[in-house]
Amino acid sequence: MNREQLAAEAVQAGRNSKHNLKLIRKYPDRMLPGKTEDGMEYLNRMIRFAEEEKKNARRAGRTLGLRSRLMSLLSSILADSPKERKEGTV
Template sequence: MSREQLAAEAQQAGRNAIHNLMWMGKHPDRYDRDKHEEMVAYLLLMIRFANYEMKNARRPGRTSVGSRTKELLFSILPIRKRLSKGDISLG
């Protein structure tokens, strides 16, 4: 399984886990209450894993050059705007 497929499946599992947690809150009579804590713990684990995979996918080397360039450019622009107001001299 490629890294992209793993990340996509982790994101889908995270979305499904969020849906399942909300469903469990709305329909407490439709599942075994004895297993409630275990099921919630598992779903929260899936959500944490999905968040980890999303953050991991944005690490250097895992994003396209264009998206990384845009990210850097937009992080520099607000600094440049503050500096151009004359508060701090550039040279």
């Protein structure tokens, strides 16, 4: 498994952890007795890990910003556009 796949899985695990943490806070009685604190600590670690992975991806240049994406799209559209017509031709 390459680095990008691992990073994507870490981000997905972070999203899932946020959801699960909300559920634990809303329904603490559904956890095993004595395991609530451990479960919440684990989920918070997963969330922090996912956030760090997002930061690392940005530093390494693996993610493009919106401006970069738009510029790339615009340049590809302009490169594929037909040549300008000469004056006087139809």
